[in-house]
Amino acid sequence: xxxxxVSNVGFEAIEIADRRPVGLDELARYPVFTExxxxxxxxxxxxxxxxxxxxxxxxxxxxPENPKGDAHDG
Amino acid sequence: xxxxxxxxxxxxxxxxxxxxxxxxxxxxxxxxxxxAIERLGYAPEVLAVLPDAVTGPFAxxxxxxxxxxxxxxxxxxxxxxxxxxxAFLAGRAVGPRGRVVAVDMTEVMLERxxxxxxxxxxxxxxxxxxxxxxxxxxxxxxxxxxSNGVINLSPDKAQVFRExxxxxxxxxxxxxxxxxxxxxxxxxxxEDIAIWTA
Numbered sequence: 001x002x003x004x005x006v007s008n009v010g011f012e013a014i015e016i017a018d019r020r021p022v023g024l025d026e027l028a029r030y031p032v033f034t035e036x037x038x039x040x041x042x043x044x045x046x047x048x049x050x051x052x053x054x055x056x057x058x059x060x061x062x063x064p065e066n067p068k069g070d071a072h073d074g
Numbered sequence: 075x076x077x078x079x080x081x082x083x084x085x086x087x088x089x090x091x092x093x094x095x096x097x098x099x100x101x102x103x104x105x106x107x108x109x110a111i112e113r114l115g116y117a118p119e120v121l122a123v124l125p126d127a128v129t130g131p132f133a134x135x136x137x138x139x140x141x142x143x144x145x146x147x148x149x150x151x152x153x154x155x156x157x158x159x160x161a162f163l164a165g166r167a168v169g170p171r172g173r174v175v176a177v178d179m180t181e182v183m184l185e186r187x188x189x190x191x192x193x194x195x196x197x198x199x200x201x202x203x204x205x206x207x208x209x210x211x212x213x214x215x216x217x218x219x220x221s222n223g224v225i226n227l228s229p230d231k232a233q234v235f236r237e238x239x240x241x242x243x244x245x246x247x248x249x250x251x252x253x254x255x256x257x258x259x260x261x262x263x264x265e266d267i268a269i270w271t272a
Contacts, residue, residue, distance in 0.1 A: 002254050009235040011248060017141050020113075022253055056135040056223075058251045060142075063242040 002059060010068070011061035021052030106130050110159070115140060124162055128190050131183075132159040134222035136251025143167040148217040150174045151241055153206045153234070153250075154224030157186045158199065164220065165199040175211060177204040207233040211241040218242075221250040 003014045024042060027033040042050060107129035110116040114137045121129055139160060144150045144167045152161040155176030165174045176199060178184055187201035204210040206221075206228050219238045228234050238248050 002252065005231060006235055006248070009232065009239045011235070011239065018136060018251075020136070022135065054253045054255050056251060056253050058136040058138060058140065059249075061248040063239055063244055063246045063248070065245045067239075067244060 002057060006059065006061050010064065012064050014059065014061040016057050016059055018058040019055045022054045022056050023051040024053055027053060106132055110134070110137075120163065121159075123166070124159065125190070125193055127186070127193060128157060128162050129159050131157040131186065134160065134251060135253055136222060138220045138222050138249040138251045139163055141249050142247070144172065144218045147171045149215060150218045150220060151209065151211055151216045151238075152176045153209065153219065153221040153238070154178055154227070155187065155201065156180075156183050158190060158201070160220055160222055161187070161199055162190065162194060162196060164218075165194075165196040168198060170198055172198055174199040175216075176201045177206070177209060177211075179203065179205050207237060209237045209241050213240055214243045214246075216241045216243065216246055218247045218249065220248075221252070223252060225250060225252050 003016060006014055024038050027038060028035075041053060045053070107116075107121045107124075107126075110121060110129065110132055111118050114134065116137055133156065144164050146167070146169045148168050149172065150161075150164045150168060152158065152164065152174060155161045155178050158176050161174050161176040165172075168174060176187055178187065178201065181203075184201045184203055187199075191197060191199050191201070202210045206224060207230050219242055221238075225231055225234050242248065
């Protein structure tokens with residue numbers, strides 16, 4: 001999904017260079033992951049999933065040498 | 075679900091201002107040089123040259139510079155730079171003839187970043203107030219755009235990517251680290267989370 005969004009605005013040579021799992025506790029850094037939401041997730045998901053709820057990814061892309069006009073909507 | 079952008083920005087500023095002021099407080103999430111080295115693969119010898127004031131508040135999710143360092147003389151933009159660990163690494167790489175524009179919306183982070191410029195003497199790094207969706211940069215002015223754990227915090231991620239595209243020169247590179255939601259979390263929770271993750 002991330003690569004698609006990057007592609008939609010005109011980037012090319014998109015590569016996912018790395019990814020690692022991110023767990024529930026680490027998600028506390030993001031204001032939207034309130035304690036309430038994390039509790040819902042904690043209860044809704046099996047414990048084995050708590051350590052890899054989302055992925056942290058590293059992505060590279062390049063703006064074309066001859067971009068076709070302005071970036072369009074993603 | 076309607077996103078209250080102002081409230082979101084306030085909440086983000088509050089959290090990261092706390093990190094800037096008190097990086098050793100003991101957050102639920104990881105911060106600092108040890109985390110960057112042990113979890114994200116930053117080279118210890120590279121971080122060792124930076125003062126604690128730069129590395130202490132670091133709260134990224136990956137290493138966007140692992141795919142390639144900027145070259146001497148290049149212009150780099152760091153979206154949501156925080157106190158600037160990646161920006162300072164980029165600043166050392168571009169050298170005095172290059173430029174790093176570290177963009178952040180949090181006043182406390184900007185103040186810390188500017189203090190760190192004075193502390194390190196890396197005056198090629200400039201901290202500018204701005205938002206990921208409206209970068210304070212001219213069109214086609216950057217060789218490299220980096221970001222670390224920030225784009226997921228934007229309520230309009232497509233606009234962030236459009237801005238990165240706009241400010242890059244033709245052939246310019248985007249290198250970012252961020253979080254993406256796992257596909258098999260419960261639908262109700264996914265609906266909320268998907269708004270915030272890439």
